[in-house]
Amino acid sequence: MSSPATPLHRVPPHPRRIWIGFVLSQMIVAALWWWLGWRAGLPAMVLSHLSLFWGALWPQSRLYGPALSRLPVADKRVWLTIDDGPSGDTAAILDLLDAHGAKATFFLVGERAAARPDLVRAIAARGHGIGNHSQAHPSRWFWALGPRRMREEIAGGQAILRGITGQPxxxxRAVVGMANPFTVAPLREHGLSRVAWSARGFDAVAPDPATVVSRIERTLAPGAIVLMHEGAGHGRSVDAMALLLRRFDALGYGTLLPEALEGDPRSRARPVAAGAHAP
Structure with missing residues (x-):
């Protein structure tokens, strides 16, 4: 399989680009204020600062570096991603994936991985991908973390997962999908590429699997990156995954890992045939 024209795995550029851009934008704001007065300068300043918040709060924003939100495939294959594990649901989800011939990338939280290393090894042993989802999953404040804490979250998760699997x-995936300028340096340092999504069902908070899957179907398309979770507090994560995989079967969708598009045959998943079902 040939590699895509644009590399999928793209680490952020040097963070100096972001800070140079910010300084230049504020110089433009100051010039407008000086030449045209506050009526032009104030709106320019507000817009420039709103753009910084938009870059942090919109998961698909590329303001703070590349963010992959879709794979370049034309057939019915999607990248299934599962956040927040490992958890008490992991073993059941692995069995479901096996039953449907599906592959997924598990974005794992470092501290949870350290508490359940056998599950992390089981994910890798069954041919699934493992991604970094921070060390402690500070969901309320990740978007606003400063440089030291952000580095600790990214580097800490990376070290734990590398130590368990032997591979970095x-x-x-940013916590809640939100990044900020301080994510750039540690991602670049550890050779990490940020992954967003294009289809989600809000399964971390919605307890009804049918509602979750219906939401995902609305934006399901070839190359979609599908966001799911495990270990949700409502206790229905496994049910939601089971229903989603059955719908993939019925709609003729298969799964793949992005490494398959980069020429790594070990990461190719068997396409799911239309009408297939779990035994």
């Missing part, structure tokens, strides 16, 4: 993750 290549992919990173």
């Amino acid at each position: 993750p290549r992919w990173f």
